[in-house]
Amino acid sequence: MAVVTTELHDLGALDLAAAVRRREVSALEVTEHFLTRAETDDVGAFTVLAADLALAQARETDHLLRTDPDAAGPLAGVPCPVKDLTLVAGVPARFGTAALDPVVPTVDDGVVQLLRRAGTIMLGKTSTPEFGLPCYTEPDTGPPAVTPWDRTRSAGGSSGGAAAAVAARLVPVAHGSDGGGSIRLPAACCGLVGLKPTRGLVSPGPHGQPGPGLATSGVLTRDVADTAALLDVLAVPWPGDWPVPRPDSFAAVAARPPRRLRVGVLTAPLIHPGAPVHPAALRAVERAAGTLESVGHEVTGLEPPFPPEAWQGFAAVWAVGALGAPVPPEREERLRPLTRWLRERGRSVTGLAHARALQAMQQLTQQVGTAWQHVDVVLTPTMAAAPWPVGALRDDADPAADFDGQTAQTPWCSVWNITGAPSLQLPLHAEEVDGRRLPFGVLLGGRPGADAELLALGAELEGLLGRPTPGLA
Known part of the structure; x- marks a missing residue:
């Protein structure tokens, strides 16, 4: 068999x-090539490699390609590890916590079934912080996930291991999930593409439940075309799902030039007023906005659509979600201080307060829709600063300060989880910070159901501005 001339990991x-x-x-x-690379993991990407499972799947894929190519799937042979909050049958799951013993599931989660149906190879599980709660991946169960751009800095979270794996070219793509920025923030830290799809487009079924609708699965990739192709794989409804409109092919739509769009630009922090925004993050947005205007899109400025206190409903629901993790009382002390603090906050939220928090998020969604109805797309920075040094946000002595520091670093992403609309992180800009070249991503937010249009706009920007790489001007 002939070997491709380009390195497989490129x-x-x-x-x-x-x-x-x-x-x-x-x-x-x-x-075999990617397992060998994954064994050299020096970015904290993996919690466990599933070599036997991966090799068995690869042999099955090769057999199908010989005997029934149509059944092999559109992504036959592509390694795609799964985040360690998602179940893979027979592979230990730790959920980023030392408070629980590893669990060996007997079933595959729905997204894992869809990825396998498409022919991808489950290489292993990627690292996540405890129950996916913070925006940094520094679990007590393993090393921190770091960005290959600077291995002293965080890969973000909670899909930090997935982002580190793709950016370090240990795998071509990786599964992730996003409840408040957990795909897009690691993508920004690692110079990758990350989409949070429209609520309900990627189902948690048949074994998961959507809860308040904040979280969704997705992928981390190196370009928009791969993201669109994987969305075609994952945007498949299960029985009982509420129907969400979708095109016949996200990949096909994303490959076409978008229509002329009205783009609103917002650089003021939404949920943490007064948080400093790095000049390079502002320049990234300015560069993207200028490029969009130069090719015919209408660009206008935006103001925040709600007062910052309106976001507190999200904080209450997030705390109740942390309380929902099944931790026996005798193991609570093994949890990270931040997790214990969030769970205590969750206990203080009464049933009535939780109902009102959900109502407040619905009201915020209406405010956003009303205030921004004159634009098709909203452009912001993805993060307020460069990828931060490992440990810089974590504050075990003061979990409240830890949480506050996270919101100051990430004051835009969670709004799209609240509204349920799609949001796309793009790696379009990089600058030198403290002697190291680091990525500064931009965030595109669209109307609910406009995932394909958002991907088409992202592909247009990607084609015009390119994708910066570490160490290159």
Whole structure:
């Protein structure tokens, strides 16, 4: 079998899948290559490698490609690890916590079933902070996840291990999930593309439940085309799901130029007024806005659509979510201080207060929709600063300060979880900070259900501005 001339780990998901389907390389050879790379993990990406499972899946994929190619799936042979908050049958799950013993599930979560149906190879589980709660990935169960741009700095969270794995080219793509920025923030820290899809577009079924609708699964990739292709894989409803409109092919729509759009630009922090915004983050937005205007999109300024205190409903629901983790009382002390603090806050939220918090989020959604009805897309920084040094946000002595520091660093992402609308992080800009070249992402937020249009706009920007890489001007 001929070997592709480009290094396998330099190929994205679509290019790698094409090489496997053309029989230039086998799924088994691809899997062995990426397992060898993953074994050298020095970015805190993986909690466990599932070599036996991955090799078995690769052999099955090669057999299907020989005997029934249509059944092999559109991404046959593409390694795609799964975040360690999502169940994979037979593979230990730790959920980022030392307070619980590892669990070995007997079923695959719905997104894992869909990824396998598409032909991807489950290489292993990626690192996450305790129950996915903070925006940094520094679990007590393993090393911190760091960005390959500067291994002293965080890969973000809670899909930090997934982002580190893709950015370090240990895998071409990785599964992640996002309840308040947990795909987009790590993507920004690691110079990747990350989409939080419209609420309900990617189902948690059949074994998961949507809860208040803040969280959704997605992927981290190196370009928009791969993100669109994976969304085609994951945007499949399960019985009982509420229908969400979707095109026949996100990938096809994303490959076409977008229509002329009205783009609103917002750089003021939404949920943490007065938080400093790094000049490079502002320049990233300015550069993207100028480029959009130069190709015919209408660009206008925006003001925050709600007072910052309106966001507190999200904080209350987040705390109740932390309380929902099944931790026996005798193991509470093993939890991280931040998790214990959030759970105590959750206990203080009465049933009536929780209902009112959900109502407040619905009201905020209406305020956002009303205030921004004159634009199609909202452009903001993804984060207020550069990727931060490991440990800089974590404050075990003062969990309240820890939480406050996280919101100051990430004052835009969670609004799109509250509204349920899609939001896309793009790696379009990089600058030197403290002697190291670091990524500064921009965030595009769209109307509910406009995921394909958002991806098309992202692809247009990506084509015009390119994707910066570490150490390159």
